[in-house]
Amino acid sequence: MNLSSCAKLNNGVEMPWLGLGVFLSEEGAEVENAVKTALKAFEESLEKLQTDYLDLYLIHWPKGERSVESWKALEELYAAGRVRAIGVSNFLVHHLEDFLPTCKVQPAVNQVEFHPELIQPWLLKYCQQKGIQPEAWSPIMKGRVNDIPVMQELAAKYGKTPVQIVLRWDIQKGVVTIPKSVKAERIISNADIFDFELSTEDMAKIDALDKSQRIGSHPDHISY
Numbered sequence: 001m002n003l004s005s006c007a008k009l010n011n012g013v014e015m016p017w018l019g020l021g022v023f024l025s026e027e028g029a030e031v032e033n034a035v036k037t038a039l040k041a042f043e044e045s046l047e048k049l050q051t052d053y054l055d056l057y058l059i060h061w062p063k064g065e066r067s068v069e070s071w072k073a074l075e076e077l078y079a080a081g082r083v084r085a086i087g088v089s090n091f092l093v094h095h096l097e098d099f100l101p102t103c104k105v106q107p108a109v110n111q112v113e114f115h116p117e118l119i120q121p122w123l124l125k126y127c128q129q130k131g132i133q134p135e136a137w138s139p140i141m142k143g144r145v146n147d148i149p150v151m152q153e154l155a156a157k158y159g160k161t162p163v164q165i166v167l168r169w170d171i172q173k174g175v176v177t178i179p180k181s182v183k184a185e186r187i188i189s190n191a192d193i194f195d196f197e198l199s200t201e202d203m204a205k206i207d208a209l210d211k212s213q214r215i216g217s218h219p220d221h222i223s224y
């Protein structure tokens with residue numbers, strides 16, 4: 001495995017195991033219906049990125065019927081070849097159970113908050129069983145992973161940083177990961193995770209840090 005290694009999505013498209021997180025925030029104007037919103041958001045994204053197609057397009061949060069409508073728009077974009085893969089974000093098992101039967105195209109990816117203090121193994125298993133690639137957001141707990149003693153111990157053992165340990169743990173768990181940094185030296189260091197392997201026992205030590213504790217909002221209590 002190396003920096004170019006990819007997870008194969010359920011439609012055959014390949015996605016790198018390690019990506020770079022970048023927050024692209026925007027003040028979106030409210031539009032009347034979800035399909036229009038999704039299409040408008042899509043056109044804006046293409047314009048901002050200066051491309052005529054996207055590799056992956058996700059629904060950001062579960063929103064019941066509104067997600068179903070948005071998904072139809074994403075399916076149209078996918079059928080038209082304007083996006084190579086479509087997926088969801090922040091969907092828990094109960095959201096997926098309601099949502100999947102309404103989909104003509106199954107989601108290729110579910111991007112969720114995932115780090116040692118929030119593992120949700122049942123969600124990981126469910127996604128993997130359904131052929132949905134899990135992807136981690138806030139994988140390094142916004143840098144706080146460096147303060148966790150177990151991570152520091154493992155870092156010393158492997159001659160790596162706690163951040164590198166957690167990112168390696170991600171890909172060994174089959175989770176695509178997108179740590180964010182705007183600093184060149186951190187981007188380079190965060191990507192240096194392909195020259196070592198965590199043992200099964202050390203993977204379990206990280207698993208044991210789970211506290212079901214979120215950094216971000218709970219997907220059932222999102223206010224927008």
Ligand SMILES: NC(=O)c1ccc[n+]([C@@H]2O[C@H](COP(=O)([O-])OP(=O)(O)OC[C@H]3O[C@@H](n4cnc5c(N)ncnc54)[C@H](OP(=O)(O)O)[C@@H]3O)[C@@H](O)[C@H]2O)c1
Pocket residue numbers: 020021022023060089090111112136137138139140141142143146163178179180181182183186187189190216
């Ligand atoms: N789907 C969603 O709802 C959702 C929600 C949140 C995030 N995301 C995505 O996930 C990406 C990553 O999540 P995130 O930005 O919330 O958190 P993160 O990747 O866990 O942490 C990013 C923070 O850690 C710092 N950092 C990076 N490398 C470091 C290192 N080696 N040592 C110490 N600190 C380091 C960064 O600062 P510097 O930039 O100064 O290095 C930044 O403040 C985002 O960019 C976004 O694309 C998605």
